[in-house]
Amino acid sequence: MSSPFSDHPLLPPSTMNAALDDALRALEAQGLKRALRQVQQRRAGTVLLGGDRVADFASNDYLGLASDPRVARAAHAVLQAEGTGAAAARLISGNHPIHEALEHTLARLKGCDYTLLFPSGYMVNVGAIPALADRGDVIYSDALNHASLIDGCRLSRATVRVFPHNDLDALERMLAAERSQFRRALIVVEGVFSMDGDYCPLDRLVPIARHHEAWTYVDDAHGTGVLGATGAGSLEHFGVSRDVDVVVGTLGKALGTAGAYVGGSQELVEFLVSRARSFIFTTGSPPAMAAATLEALRIAEVEGWRRDAVRDRARRLRRRLLAAGLQVTGPEDGHIIPLLIGDAVRTMATVADLRRRGFLVGGVRPPTVPAGTSRLRISMSAVHPVELVDALGATLIDVLRRV
Ligand SMILES: *Cc1c(COP(=O)(O)O)cnc(C)c1O
Numbered sequence: 485m486s487s488p489f490s491d492h493p494l495l496p497p498s499t500m501n502a503a504l505d506d507a508l509r510a511l512e513a514q515g516l517k518r519a520l521r522q523v524q525q526r527r528a529g530t531v532l533l534g535g536d537r538v539a540d541f542a543s544n545d546y547l548g549l550a551s552d553p554r555v556a557r558a559a560h561a562v563l564q565a566e567g568t569g570a571a572a573a574r575l576i577s578g579n580h581p582i583h584e585a586l587e588h589t590l591a592r593l594k595g596c597d598y599t600l601l602f603p604s605g606y607m608v609n610v611g612a613i614p615a616l617a618d619r620g621d622v623i624y625s626d627a628l629n630h631a632s633l634i635d636g637c638r639l640s641r642a643t644v645r646v647f648p649h650n651d652l653d654a655l656e657r658m659l660a661a662e663r664s665q666f667r668r669a670l671i672v673v674e675g676v677f678s679m680d681g682d683y684c685p686l687d688r689l690v691p692i693a694r695h696h697e698a699w700t701y702v703d704d705a706h707g708t709g710v711l712g713a714t715g716a717g718s719l720e721h722f723g724v725s726r727d728v729d730v731v732v733g734t735l736g737k738a739l740g741t742a743g744a745y746v747g748g749s750q751e752l753v754e755f756l757v758s759r760a761r762s763f764i765f766t767t768g769s770p771p772a773m774a775a776a777t778l779e780a781l782r783i784a785e786v787e788g789w790r791r792d793a794v795r796d797r798a799r800r801l802r803r804r805l806l807a808a809g810l811q812v813t814g815p816e817d818g819h820i821i822p823l824l825i826g827d828a829v830r831t832m833a834t835v836a837d838l839r840r841r842g843f844l845v846g847g848v849r850p851p852t853v854p855a856g857t858s859r860l861r862i863s864m865s866a867v868h869p870v871e872l873v874d875a876l877g878a879t880l881i882d883v884l885r886r887v
Contacts, residue, residue, distance in 0.1 A: 515828035516850060523844075526551045528867035533844060539872050541862045542846040546710050546819050547790040548867030549740030549780045558779035559741075562772040570768030575757070578768030586774040589781055590745050593716050594733070595725035598753035602762065603769045605705050605734035605744035609636040611762030612730065612746050613672065613701065615755065617642035622666040624655055624698070626673045628680060631852070633672055633703055642670070649680070652688050659696040669696065675704035675718025675731075676711065679853050679861065680813060681820030683707075686722040701730040709738025710819055715784050715791055739780040743769045790866035794819045797873045798864040804877040810884060821862040822848075823880065831858035837883050843876050 511517040523540075525532040528548050531540045549555055562582065570578035583601055590599040602608045613636030617623050621642040625633065628649045637644045643666065647655045655671070663669055671693050673684040686702065693700045704717040712720025717733060719725045730752060734744040746756060756763060784790065795817040802821055805812045811824040825831040828849035835847035838860075846861035853859065862876070 515832060529865050529869070529872070531844065533839070536842070538839065538842050538844045539868070539876065540844050541864070541868070541876060542844045543865070544706065544737035544863055545740055545865050546706075546738040546794050546863065547740065547784055548865050549738070549783060549790075552740065552780070552783065554783060555740060555776045555779045559772040559776035562775035566771045568772070569770055572768065573764065573766060574768040575764060580768070580771040580774070582771045582774040582778070583768060586778055587745065589778060590733070591747060593714070593781065593785075594719070594731060594747045595716060596731065596747040596749070598750050599745040599747040600753045600756055600760075600763065601769060601774070602744050602746065602760075603766055604742070605703070605732060605736070606632040606635075607762040607766065608732050608744045608746050608760075609633050609703065610639055611636075611760035612732070612756055613637055613670070614640040614761070615759040616640075616699070616701070616730070617668055617670045620666060621668040621670065622663070624658060624669065624671045626650065626677075626684070628677050629672060629674060630678055630703060630705070633674070637672065642668075649677075650682065650684060652685065652692060655689075656692050656696075659692070659698060663696050663698065669698035670701055671698050672701045673703070675702050675707035675721075676818070676820065678706055678820065679822065679848055679859070681706075681818045681822055682814050683711075683718060683721070683818070686718060686724045686728065690724050690727045699729040700727075701732070702728050703732045705732070705734040705737055705744075706820060708733035708735075709784050710791060710794060715788075735777050735780075739777055739784065741777040741780055742773055743777065793866035794864050797866075797868055797870065800870065801862070801864065801873050801877050804874070805880060808881045810881070819864045821864065823860040823862065823884075825858055825860060826856055828855075828858040831860065834860060834883060838879065841879050841883070843879060845876075 508517060523531045523533055528551060529540055530537050572578035587599045587601055609632035617640045619641045623637050623642045623644045625637050625644055625646050626649055627646050645658055647658060676683055690700060707718035709715045711718050719728055719731055729748055731747045735741045798819045799817040802812055813822050814820060825834060831847045831849055835845060838845050848861045849858040
């Protein structure tokens with residue numbers, strides 16, 4: 485409610501709050517109103533929520549590194565030595581040597597020539613895609629791409645063609661029919677789709693793209709750190725590390741810190757430094773965060789058991805839910821486990837029920853996913869004890885039998 489007192493008593497009142505109030509009521513009626521809740525004290529696989537410690541199956545902390553004390557100590561050391569902020573955009577005076585050290589380490593991990601750090605994955609996608617495609621170009625975008633990819637496509641002013649999710653035959657038909665009408669073509673996909681947990685078959689995608697002279701852009705937010713023999717991600721998993729043109733990864737998920745990077749050739753990175761607006765016009769990320777990420781990368785590399793554990797637990801839960809006849813999708817050992825409910829209101833009621841029983845799981849509804857496909861999104865972490873995973877399985881089966 486706006487204050488009845490005003491600095492300018494003769495002005496007509498603003499109509500904003502009443503309009504937004506109507507809009508909020510409409511969202512609520514559709515089960516689409518979102519609200520923040522406080523989540524405190526993250527510890528391996530659990531959080532404090534409303535005073536209760538609950539098992540956290542909603543976060544993307546796949547390797548359990550977000551609360552690792554070694555990562556926190558690495559940040560602490562640099563905080564003490566260097567202070568908090570980068571204090572400027574990296575192109576001005578905010579480029580610290582540790583940013584470049586992290587970029588070199590990420591390039592080595594991903595098997596690409598260069599990487600470029602951004603403050604977040606969202607910012608990579610809204611900066612890199614418009615830098616690479618413009619009016620007269622065409623972008624082929626998977627129907628289930630993340631909001632940041634969709635926004636990047638919109639900002640680009642290129643013609644955007646959406647192809648059915650993971651349907652590379654349909655993509656190939658579209659390329660064959662109309663690729664020649666455009667200057668550049670960019671194919672935008674996710675390595676591991678964030679809401680369905682399935683993988684883009686990159687080994688099939690790359691030859692199709694090359695054949696039609698299209699560039700490949702893979703957002704590997706959920707594959708980075710988890711997939712592939714060394715945790716390099718989806719490109720390593722599918723054996724195409726050197727064949728994808730642009731790869732994006734976030735540091736806020738499996739690596740447990742914050743920020744993101746884009747990787748590829750030297751030409752790509754040099755070009756983005758000059759043309760990606762969300763890189764140029766934003767403050768460099770805190771040097772301490774880069775130090776934390778370097779430590780997280782080191783741990784992820786030497787503690788390969790974390791990758792095995794997350795897959796093992798995912799396989800275990802998925803098997804159990806499938807055996808109970810629940811609608812679970814995604815690869816057998818995929819670390820994102822979607823459980824289809826359908827209706828948005830019912831999905832959120834199920835989330836609340838699980839919460840009361842000590843389990844925090846994600847509830848995903850439109851516009852994040854298409855109407856009628858609201859779902860629970862369970863994400864597995866290497867630090868969830870096996871007994872806890874089994875307890876979640878039993879609780880899910882019980883709760884979903886009731887509703
Ligand atoms: C989470 C996510 C992002 C955003 O990354 P942030 O670093 O959290 O901004 C981008 N793309 C996909 C596919 C994601 O899942």
